[in-house]
Amino acid sequence: MKVSDIISKCSFTLLVEADTERDITGVYTGDLLSWVMGHGEEGQCLVTIMSNVNVLAVASLLDLSCVILAENVKPDDEFIELAKEKEINVLSSSESAYTICTLLYEALK
């Protein structure tokens, strides 16, 4: 399953397009970045309500396939610019982190 597939299957909005042909190896959710840093895995997509630029550092270091911002959380311009620079796919949804995870569970089955 590619990032482009979940965008259409789960009706996510694409905020920053980097490489949407990347494979999604799994899903991780959390807002505590130290925890995400310690437990996330390469290729996963991260579902979070955090929209500060440190999320992008974590995504970059873990080599995540994409970041999905839940509940219509709006990142600022700095976040968008940095995501483009670091080539990180950023998606958005009006749904809660929980609902997004259930949508991903169905899509990735």
Next chain:
Amino acid sequence: MDNSTPLTYSFTVHGDDFSSAGEASVQVKKILRSIGFDADTIRRVSIAMYEAEINMVIHAGGGVADLYVYPDRIVIVLTDKGPGIADIGLAMSEGYSTAPDNIRSLGFGAGMGLPNIKRYSDNLDIDSKLGEGTKLTITVIPQR
């Protein structure tokens, strides 16, 4: 590479800019990847170094991170002139944090920093003096 002369790199961690924290870790990741270390080793170094960088920004107003790459181990030395750690035992326990509330709202300050560094490294040495600063020496040994 022989064991006595490691490849060395030095990075400045800026204390005034929380948003740029992690840049040194990203650089180190790129260096290790280009040398050809395995993904697990790179991941462990990245996590440990990122947490240490965040700590230096939150608590010490920045500092210096030096990377030493030996054939059989990777050593990161992080030196700051911050307030020092009053109780290292307490600081090492998960969940204990002295970070201010504004840091928590950014997703840090959960008392996971030093425990994460210890968990993902093979050796962690903390040399800290109150009022003078802290020196962290992190060693990661590749498993293959």
